[in-house]
Each structure stands twice: as structure tokens, then as C-alpha cells.
Amino acid sequence: MADSRLDEPSDQQPTGVLTVDDRFIPVRAEDLAEVLALDVDTFGEHAGALREIAEAVTLVIDQEVGTFERELAHAYSPFNPDRDTLVMPGDEPSGEDGEADGVIDMLENLLWQANFEEMDDDQVVAAIQAANSHGMRIRLDPERVRILRVWVRGHGTATQWRRPWRRPWTKESSEVPVLKRLVVAVRMKASPHVMLKLFKEIPISDLESLLPHAKVKMSPREMLKLAATGSGAVWTLAFKIITTGLAAAGQILYLVAVPLVALTWKTFSGYKRAIKDRDSERTKNLYFQNLANNASAIHMLATVVAQSEVKEALLAYAFCVAHELEGERGALVDELDRVVETYLKAKFDVDVNFDMPDALETMDRLGLWEDRDRLRVVPPEQALRLLETHRLERRSAGYHAGLVE
Secondary structure, three states, X not given: OOOHHHHOOOOOOXXXXXOOOOOOOOXXXXXXXXXXXXXXXXXXXXXXXXXXXXXXXXXXXHHHHHHHHHHHHHHHHHHXXXXXXXXXXXXXXXXXXXXXXXXXXXXXXXXXXXXOEEOOHHHHHHHHHHHXXXXXXXXXXXXXXXXXXXXXXXXXXXEEEEOOOOOOOOOEEEEEEEEEEEEEEEEEOOOOOOEEEEEEEEEHHHHHHHOOOEEEEXXXXXXXXHHXXXXXXXXXXXXXXXXXXXXXXXXXXXXXXXXXXXXXXXXXXXXXXXXXXXXXXXXXXXXXXXXXXXXXXXXXXXXXXXXXXXXXXXXXXXXXXXXXXXXXXXXXXXXXXXXXXXXXXXXHOOOOOOOXXXXXXXXXXXXXXXXXXXXXXXXXXXXXXXXXXXXXXXXXXXXXXXOOO
């Protein structure tokens, strides 16, 4: 059963720790509908009709999400750095503070519907601290940025290979935490555009490489090492010259300078190697882990929202039409939640925190209840007629736009 406490703030959570609940169902809506339609043992005589129900629900949801996507794309177009059409007079962005707030609000709503969670400043700082590696120190330069928002969905682990600084000729593997999906919205002060980027499977320690205002400097440890090496050599050289005299100074200088240069070069080259490794990770993330940018990111996120709502509504309808749950309303909802999560685990071997509030809200919007308090739905034949009428009359076409505050 889903734990509603996951959605509540907790004073016991340490600052900077990111918690992400997995409400996402990692199955295509079309594949889910096919599995349900073939599962006669679970859904009995209604199983075959679930394929048609899924198609009818999809048409209504696509109408809702498509309407909102068009509105968001229209609002975003003046800020789109990839735009290849003319910006009409009066639509040119000036780069002023606040003029892109409406677009960000609409994007935030879209991401909320897609089950993304926004990272706060403490969480971003914690990720930057995790990125600090041997010879490097990552620092953010907020003076360059007008807008920076980061959203994530899902978490897991991945194998990462690194060259240890003690044995750079070898590679060591380790399991690192990753963010399954990540969206970054950035508006630099030097540009009127708003950049949107969607990534997959990003290690938390690599988050800084996706931020345009992250600067790399030599770490205090490495700077201290260089300073200590130089000052130590100078004092050694001065002492030798005093004790042996100026005649042997040239030979002593040579003997001290060679190891000094070698040690300095070793430290500096280690720092340069760390920078090279970081640039390599940045290139890999931007090339292989990047899913979409700007307007295409909006389209992909809208597709995720549509898929999620279809899956949630279909699962709720399927179990309500095939099973008569008994008990009080609160107990009925909890039981339905438990049944759906158990079914997804048995069929697909996935652990999902099923978003029951969203599923019930979608069912309300579609008007598929016969008795809402007892979680009884109308039979499939009637449901298909209701959904077709709902779509033709565009009853909820403006639903998502109405959610933007």
C-alpha cells in the first residue's frame, strides 16, 4: 500500500538529502492494456473489453495533454533558443527578470503531472559536494544565472569506472547513485533564452557537469601541496647555500630543482587529468544521456504525462470493474491501492508506489463512477459511450491549463 507520509515534509530528513518516491509505472500504456486484456483469470469476462477502454481513455487524455502542450509550446516559443521561425513584434524576450515566470509555472505543472520532484538549493549543493574529486573543487557562480531549476524522477544505481590517482594506469569500478530522469531549466543573464534539457541515468556526482555556471578550480589541498613543495625546497636550498658556501650553490640548485620540478609537475598533471576526466564525463552525459532539448523536451514530457494518466486510470477501472471491494471508503481505497501494487509486482516484477489520488481524480474527471463511495464503476459498454461523448464535447480539454496557478 502506498504510504502517504512520503508526500509530507519531515523534520527528521537531513538537509540536502534527496528523497524520490517511485510513482512511475515503467510499462507502456499499450503494453499494459494488452496484458490486462489477456488476463482472464484476474479480470474475468471484462478482460477483453479493457483493450477498448484503454483506447477510449487514451483519446480523452491525449486531447487534454495535447491542448496543454500546445499552450505551453506557444508560451515558450519566444524563449526557445532552437526556434527557426520569426519572432513577431512584441514577442521578443528582453531578458528581464520575471518575464519567463509564466512559462516556468506551466513547465512546473507539466513536470508535477509527470511525477517529477524539484531539487531545492540544499540538494543541489549536496550534489556539488559529491562531485568534488581529487584535485578539483566545484564552485557555482550564481551571478551568471537568472533562472536555475532542477527536477528529478526516480533513483537507482549504476557502475562507474574511474582511474584512481594512486594507480592511474588501472580502472576501478564502483556502484554510484543515479537519477533516472533529470530536467534542467536555465536562463543565463547574458541570454534572453530559456534552455530546457532532459537527461537519463545521471550519476548524482555528475550533476554539476550539467550546470552552465559551475566552475572548476584547483582544490585547497592541491594548492597547499604545491605551496608546501615550493616553500620547502626554497628553505632547503637556502640552508644548503649558507652551510656549503656560494661555490657549491650551482650544483645544489640543480639537485634541488630537478625533484622540485618533477613533484610540481606530478601535482599539476594530476589536476589536469581530473579536469580531463570531468570534461569526458560532461561530453558523455551531453551526448549519450541527453534525451531531449527545449521544445522537444516539452513534447517528451507531455507524452510521459499522457502515458501516466492512461495507465493509472486503466488500472483503477480494471480492478474496480472486475472486483467488488468491501468496506468503508477509506479502507476501499487502501485495498485498491494494495491490489494494484501487488499486481504490478507479480506481472512485471516492479515496485511502484501507485499514485492512487491521481488515479481517482482522473476517474472523477472521466465520469466513470456508478457509485464513487463504494468504488463501483459503470460497465465497459456504458464506459465506452461516456468516454466518446466526453471527447467529442471536449469536456476536460482545458484541464491541465486550469491547474497552473
